[in-house]
Amino acid sequence: MLEITDLHVHYGGIHAIKGISMKVEEGQIISLIGANGAGKSTTLRTICGLKEATKGSIKYEGVELTKLDTSQIVKRGITMVPEGRRIFPNLSVYENLMAGAYLRKEREEVKKDIDYVYGLFPVLKEREAQRAGTLSGGEQQMLAIGRALMSKPRLLLFDEPSLGLAPVIVKEVFQMIKRIHSEGVTIFLVEQNAYEALKLCDYAYVLETGTIVLQGTGKQLLEDERVRKAYLGG
Amino acid sequence: MQHLVNAISLGFVFGLVAVGYALVYGVVKLVNFAHGDVFMMGAYMMFYASVLFGFPWLAAVIFGIALTALLGVGIEKVAYRPLRKYPRINSLVSSIGMSFLLQNFAVVVFGGIQRSFPVPEMMKKTIILGEVRIQSVSIYTIIFSILVVLLLTFILQKTRIGLAMRILSTDFETARLMGINVDRTISFTFALGSALAAVSAVFYALRYPQIFPFMGQYPGSRAFIAAVVGGIGSIKGALVGGFLLGMLTVLLPAAFPEYSGYREALIFALLVIVLVFKPNGLFGQEVGEKA
Numbered sequence A: 001m002l003e004i005t006d007l008h009v010h011y012g013g014i015h016a017i018k019g020i021s022m023k024v025e026e027g028q029i030i031s032l033i034g035a036n037g038a039g040k041s042t043t044l045r046t047i048c049g050l051k052e053a054t055k056g057s058i059k060y061e062g063v064e065l066t067k068l069d070t071s072q073i074v075k076r077g078i079t080m081v082p083e084g085r086r087i088f089p090n091l092s093v094y095e096n097l098m099a100g101a102y103l104r105k106e107r108e109e110v111k112k113d114i115d116y117v118y119g120l121f122p123v124l125k126e127r128e129a130q131r132a133g134t135l136s137g138g139e140q141q142m143l144a145i146g147r148a149l150m151s152k153p154r155l156l157l158f159d160e161p162s163l164g165l166a167p168v169i170v171k172e173v174f175q176m177i178k179r180i181h182s183e184g185v186t187i188f189l190v191e192q193n194a195y196e197a198l199k200l201c202d203y204a205y206v207l208e209t210g211t212i213v214l215q216g217t218g219k220q221l222l223e224d225e226r227v228r229k230a231y232l233g234g
Numbered sequence B: 001m002q003h004l005v006n007a008i009s010l011g012f013v014f015g016l017v018a019v020g021y022a023l024v025y026g027v028v029k030l031v032n033f034a035h036g037d038v039f040m041m042g043a044y045m046m047f048y049a050s051v052l053f054g055f056p057w058l059a060a061v062i063f064g065i066a067l068t069a070l071l072g073v074g075i076e077k078v079a080y081r082p083l084r085k086y087p088r089i090n091s092l093v094s095s096i097g098m099s100f101l102l103q104n105f106a107v108v109v110f111g112g113i114q115r116s117f118p119v120p121e122m123m124k125k126t127i128i129l130g131e132v133r134i135q136s137v138s139i140y141t142i143i144f145s146i147l148v149v150l151l152l153t154f155i156l157q158k159t160r161i162g163l164a165m166r167i168l169s170t171d172f173e174t175a176r177l178m179g180i181n182v183d184r185t186i187s188f189t190f191a192l193g194s195a196l197a198a199v200s201a202v203f204y205a206l207r208y209p210q211i212f213p214f215m216g217q218y219p220g221s222r223a224f225i226a227a228v229v230g231g232i233g234s235i236k237g238a239l240v241g242g243f244l245l246g247m248l249t250v251l252l253p254a255a256f257p258e259y260s261g262y263r264e265a266l267i268f269a270l271l272v273i274v275l276v277f278k279p280n281g282l283f284g285q286e287v288g289e290k291a
């Protein structure tokens, strides 16, 4: 579905991604783990066209994404739940969801999808008219996920969805990711919470300062000595 | 009473110019110092459309508004867009340069002398109600300003492009992630802000029919103060700020003729007082949750 080959990304003089290659098959959950500053967010932002690649290719169903702008990429069925949620605090919960459907024209379908999202997250329905900035951290994460779903993605990228949330909520978030996956959406999950991410995924990559140092099935990596040491606290 | 009507209508004029500032600031975080000069250009375009091309008054006004909107879009393209990826101070300086450019362009091309803005007969009338005499232009100003504000509110709250503008005002990158075309939305914002400047120029010129290349400076600075007092970036605040200034400008000399010389000082005192107690302006919100 998605194939990244020898991707390089720079921020001015900083070489943030140094020639990574990875593959996402349709229907899978792929995890990308790594420490702070490893380049995880940069990878996701480059897939979405928010950051330009300096070299290499990102192919999605045969189409080269590095030449497209974000709106064209979103139209093709990719979107992201960004790091730190990035909901629009001054807009109502409903308007945030409508923002996710910004590119879609079919009003009836959009309406149905709003109801679908409200079904997944009843709390959003309750707070429909409320300013999104007044929601709790967990609710904001639900809203960010709901907003992403409103674009009807087939490939959904998550950038550290568990960041800054209470353990109970983290559990809910991972359950929700599983549920969205079970409804046919392919998942690309970036996490620092390596244990949960590895448990959940079909295949995983470990990123260190812009380079992929390890890869394997979630099970393999959970048992890997180096992963245990560096990311699972022994 | 007549002073009150007069004050309200001037308040609306300042308010509309201020809303134009606030709109652009709210979306792109740029204090557009050329706004007052766009206002001036609007007045000239209407003048020429009417006097030179002989357009009927209303057609000239609509033509002028449309052309001014285009001018705003053009200014953004050449003077601000190329600087967008640099620190904001660059665009700020660019807008000051644009202000001088427009003023000098007007002096050279339109001439430094004052021109008489055409005022249709129906705007010249004075309505007499018993003791009070109200100029019909004040009434028209109030009615149309309210309509313009309602229209603007509708665009911002109920349309797709309005949603895009509100999203852009908080977060460019996530706006792009939603598929919003940032360039097009910013162009539209400038078109709208400049059209507002042109609309307010009509009302201003009906009231003070002598137009000249520097006519934008006074209402421009007034509107800037109004926008700051109201909380820059806040539409509601800009309107209220404009209102306050219009009131002060008209009512102060009327109530205390002997102190009218202190008017400017008082207006700046108001600015200082508001900023001391509410650094973000009357309707400005805390950083991180902009209106």
Ligand SMILES: Nc1ncnc2c1ncn2[C@@H]1O[C@H](COP(=O)(O)OP(=O)(O)O)[C@@H](O)[C@H]1O
Pocket (backbone or CB within 6 Å): A011, A014, A016, A034, A035, A036, A037, A038, A039, A040, A041, A042, A043
């Ligand atoms: N906007 C930026 N400007 C300059 N450098 C950046 C920017 N964003 C990220 N970087 C740098 O790129 C590298 C990777 O960052 P990032 O992708 O955010 O890592 P992660 O998401 O894994 O924590 C870091 O060295 C970071 O300092």
Ligand SMILES: [Mg+2]
Pocket (backbone or CB within 6 Å): A037, A040, A041, A042, A083, A159
């Ligand atoms: Mg990150």
